[in-house]
Structures are given as structure tokens and as C-alpha cells.
Amino acid sequence: MAPDEPQMSAGMTGIRLDATSLKVLAHPLRSRLLSRLRVGGPATATDLATALGTNSGATSYHLRKLESVGLVTDTGDGEGKRRLWRAATESHQFEPSDFVGDEDSETALNWLVRDYTRHFSEQFERWLDVEATWPTEWRDAVGMNDSFIVATAAQVEELKVELDELIARYRRVGQGNPNARRLAVYTATYPLDLDRVPRGTEQQS
Numbered sequence: 001m002a003p004d005e006p007q008m009s010a011g012m013t014g015i016r017l018d019a020t021s022l023k024v025l026a027h028p029l030r031s032r033l034l035s036r037l038r039v040g041g042p043a044t045a046t047d048l049a050t051a052l053g054t055n056s057g058a059t060s061y062h063l064r065k066l067e068s069v070g071l072v073t074d075t076g077d078g079e080g081k082r083r084l085w086r087a088a089t090e091s092h093q094f095e096p097s098d099f100v101g102d103e104d105s106e107t108a109l110n111w112l113v114r115d116y117t118r119h120f121s122e123q124f125e126r127w128l129d130v131e132a133t134w135p136t137e138w139r140d141a142v143g144m145n146d147s148f149i150v151a152t153a154a155q156v157e158e159l160k161v162e163l164d165e166l167i168a169r170y171r172r173v174g175q176g177n178p179n180a181r182r183l184a185v186y187t188a189t190y191p192l193d194l195d196r197v198p199r200g201t202e203q204q205s
Contacts, residue, residue, distance in 0.1 A: 013089045013091075014089055014090065014092060015070060015088070016093050016094065017092055019098075019099060019102055019104075021070065021092075022094065022099070024068065024069045025069075025071060025092075025108075027062065028115070029062050030062045031115050031116075031119070033059065033062060033072070034071055035119065041086065042075050042077070042084050042086040043084070043085060043086075044078065044083065044084055045060040045082075045083065070089075071089070096109060120186055124144070127142075138181075142183065156189060160189075
């Protein structure tokens with residue numbers, strides 16, 4: 001998932017969160033505002049407030065907070081005081097190792113990842129609510145599955161790189177095809193043997 005170091009991949013613009021931008025983003029409304037702008041495109045504070053069930057004053061305030069760390073920007077196309085906002089990047093990234101020893105940042109990161117987990121659950125359940133109305137080929141094509149692997153931390157990093165490259169190949173593959181639709185692709189890895197904590201590489205040297 002993830003401001004001063006852009007991460008580019010197959011035309012995608014990204015940003016790597018630092019401690020400041022992480023703490024700004026780790027907020028229930030700000031997280032949703034950024035997601036909404038990335039998925040739905042440019043919108044005014046009033047439009048966003050209506051969509052997210054809040055008020056435009058609070059929305060404007062939190063948009064400015066996101067703007068202060070480079071996550072959203074004013075398009076300049078608004079009318080009068082009605083600013084038109086857009087996401088400044090298509091994605092953001094972070095690494096837990098960037099925040100080791102910074103208790104506030106680690107707390108913010110823990111909240112943000114859990115929030116993304118909740119958001120995924122909400123969005124996927126929305127799909128399940130309407131799945132029966134979609135054509136069978138789409139129901140067969142999308143969905144979720146799980147697999148198990150045995151690997152070292154370094155090998156998992158290699159896996160992540162390969163998965164990113166594969167997804168990048170399909171990023172715009174359906175562009176211009178009237179039968180194509182936008183889809184969200186989530187990947188998650190986590191250890192199964194939680195009681196078997198491995199020694200870190202720094203402990204092995």
C-alpha cells in the first residue's frame with residue numbers, strides 16, 4: 001500500500017509514506033477520502049461529504065490535511081470557493097521497518113493496516129450482496145482464494161516483487177474494451193505458525 005519518494009510502476013504514480021504522512025492518513029475520514037478520490041476521480045468537498053455521510057466543513061478540513069502531505073491536490077478547476085480535489089498519486093507504499101522505534105508511527109501504521117482490512121471486508125461484502133446479478137463468467141473470474149507456501153523473509157520479498165510485476169502487466173490490459181470493468185486486486189501474506197517466531201537476520205550474524 002503507500003511523501004517524498006515517488007514509486008513508479010508501469011505508468012502508476014506512487015508515494016512512500018513517511019512518519020508525517022502516515023500519521024495524517026491514519027484517520028477514519030481521511031483514509032476514506034483518499035480512497036474515494038482514487039476510485040471515483042475528482043470531487044468537491046460537498047460531493048465527498050454526501051458520499052461519505054459527513055459534513056462539508058469537516059471534509060474540507062481533512063482534505064487540506066491530506067494536501068499538506070502530498071496525498072491530495074486541488075485540480076484548479078473548481079468554481080469560486082468550491083475547490084475540486086483529486087488524489088495526488090494512484091497508490092502509496094510503506095515498510096514497517098521505516099517506523100521501528102517511533103511509537104506514534106507504529107501505532108498509526110497498526111491502525112491504518114487494520115482499517116484497510118476492515119475496508120476490504122466491507123467492499124468485498126458489497127460485491128457478495130450483488131454477485132447473483134452479474135453474468136456467470138464474471139462470477140467465475142473474480143472472487144478470492146488462498147494458498148500456502150514455505151519461504152524465508154527474503155523469498156517472500158521476491159514473491160511480492162513478482163506479484164507486483166504481474167499485476168502491472170494487467171494494469172490497463174482492458175483499456176478501451178466495452179466489456180472490461182475496473183477491479184480491485186488485494187494480496188496479503190501472513191505467518192501461520194504465530195508461536196514460532198524466527199530469529200531476525202541481525203541476530204544470526
